[in-house]
Amino acid sequence: MKKLVLAEKPSVARDLSQILGATQKHKNYYEGNEYVVTWALGHLLGLKMPEDLKQEWQTWQLETLPMIPKYIGTKPLPKTRAQLKAIGSLAKRKDISEAIIATDAGREGELVARWILEYVRFNKPVKRLWISSQTTKAIKQGFATLKPAKAYDNLYYSALARAKADWLVGLNVTRALTVKYQDNLSAGRVQTPTLALVAKQEEKISKFIPQKYFTITLNVAGKKAKLQQKDPHVLKERKQAEEIVAKMQQASGRVTEIKFKDKVIPAPLPYDLTELQRVANELYGYSAKKTLALVQSLYEVHKIVSYPRTDSKYLSNDLKATLKERLRAISGMLPAAKQYAGTAKVVQTKAFNDAKVTDHHALIPTEQIPQYSKLSSDEHRIYNLIAKRFLGLFLPPHKVRQEKAVVKFGDQTFTLTQTTVLEPGWKESENNEAPLNLTENMVITPQFMINEALTTPPKPLSEGSLLAQMEKFNLGTPATRAEIIEKLVKSALMERNNNSLHVTKKGQQLLELVNPELVSPKLTAKWELQLEQIAKGKYNSKKFLSEIEADTKRLVREVKNSEQKYQDYSLTKKKCPKCGAFLKEKPVRDGKLLVCTNESCTYKRRAEAKVSNHRCPICHKKMLIVSGKNGEYFRCKYDGTTEKLTGGKKGKKKMTKHEERRLLKKINQDNEPQESALAQALKQALGQNDE
DSSP: OEEEEEESSHHHHHHHHHHHTOOEEOSSEEEOSSEEEEEOOSOSEEEOOHHHHOGGGSSOOGGGOSOOOSOOOEEEOGGGHHHHHHHHHHHTOTTEEEEEEESOSSHHHHHHHHHHHHHTTOOSOEEEOOOSOOSHHHHHHHHHTOEEGGGGHHHHHHHHHHHHHHIIIIIHHHHHHHHHHTSOOOOOTTHHHHHHHHHHHHHHHHHOOOOEEEEEEEEETTEEEEBOOSSTTOOOSHHHHHHHHHHHHHSOEEEEEEEEEEEEEOOOOOBOHHHHHHHHHHHHOOOHHHHHHHHHHHHHTSOOBOOSSOOOOOBOGGGGGGHHHHHHHHTTTOTTHHHHHTTOOOSOGGGBOGGGOOSSOOBOBOSSOOOGGGSOHHHHHHHHHHHHHHHGGGSOOEEEEEEEEEEEETTEEEEEEEEEEEEOTTSOOOOOOOOOOOOTTOEEOOOEEEEEEEOOOOOOOBHHHHHHHHHHTTOSOTTTHHHHHHHHHHTTSEEEETTEEEEOHHHHHHHHHSOHHHHSHHHHHHHHHHHHHHHTTSSOHHHHHHHHHHHHHHHHHHHHHOOOOOOOTTEEEEEOTTTOOEEEEEEETTEEEEEESOTTOOOEEESSOEEEEEEOTTTOOEEEEEEETTEEEEEOTTTOOEEETTOOOTTSSOOOHHHHHHHHHHHHTSSSOTTOHHHHHHHHHTTOOOO
């Protein structure tokens, strides 16, 4: 008898099959003496849509809302039916005795597998592979310690509850808003409060009014300290500052106190996914989605980091036995790791805490030695971040001594500080500041400066700071936060500008139209906490969904009764040449389209010219793709040259004089004799005389 192994992706199935000896390759699976290894392609099934459940729900109308089905059920996704059918055939084979779920070890991975096994009506024993890295060692150990799938039932119930909650809230509120205001307005259980966080920051910025204020600085032997005040912006007029300075100059300054304090700063804990995404955004400008894709590749393809979609910064104690190998693996990138690989003595002991490890431990390097030549520069950067954090576990703490000297002029106080590095430890060496050279009761000659300054506005949220806010309010999970941000951008509710995020006019209106409770992160944070409790077996999923149904009814009712007005800012004054209806702008992957607002009309064209790779025959710069009455064509924005979209292919046109001159100039600039045989032959071929 054989065991059916269900992986999440073909690449993972290939790796598993090699380790399990399933070497016979077939179109949809691998087979060996003991195992048959097949794969999903992410989700093969999704929840049925409203139109699949009731005929009256096929038409979008307010009268049929809210839609609260007793049972939703799943349906195959159209593009992956063939793979689902193949898994069904394998499941029915008489020589298959049990199934092993080997999808991603997390909430969504559990849902992927359970839906498939339920759909194909698999009624034999099911076990679960739960691993945190894709190395051969981890996979073999995982297969040696399989658990009954029943042990992960609560995780499945949590995943199912999440999917149904998103269906109920998302589809109902989106339909209600879209029908009422006649525009595609997408709302969701997590995405709407996430959008609200960006809007709240923008509101702070728009309400900000810069204020002038003055500061007083004391200068003592090159060291500077500002006058201590409860409100640093209290001095609004220079005259106020001058009066204080004049009064202090009449008093003798004296050092009233000198304090020393030693600080021991341990290395930071290893990364969880959200912090890694934040740091990568801050250092390299990577989007959350890009960082997730890079670390997923390091995990799945290169097998050099542990499971990425983790929300834990802690490690389980059983990992201590693997530390030496992990240190050796990173020593090629970080030579300092070699000296710690011998003993692998952990300094940052608080990182090992079984009670604080969730489904997966923190993100750390595996025992596999990287093949650096196969890593892209972006992958190299992310691996370096993870490896450095891991190495910090073995490095001594950063020790500094802080000296503070309190100087008083009457009742006015200044505090001079100086920091001395005692031991750099895990931090790179820093230059020590010059010593204060002050003693108690020393008289200070007054040297004051008055400076004018302006209060600074709050900064817009970057993806990194938005991720921090989402984590703070428990919006989404490490696995879904990047996807939520991308969805907001794709639905034109939010836009990126360099590395900052901004709410569009459409997004601003959506937040006014949606129920305030859905805008606030509190309700969604409560739902997320309940989902976590379901996964731990501490909350009932049926009770959770009954509460979601009640919330959905209330949210839809409030949209129906709302008297808010909506303006579609994407609507232009341009008219469709086919039917005369107005055109509206629609963002797409490579720019914007103008599409007809008449639902029965299919007219669309580019709103803005797209830069192509096609070169202008005159100036050789990239041409634009422009839409006209007769369709699209190439146009050069530099010299106005136009060409048909199908024209201008290589070899169909003669070389222009301009091209001839450029080619000859290039040849003659090479490190060859000025009149090389090649240059002469080309000149002759082009029919050009010597100049």
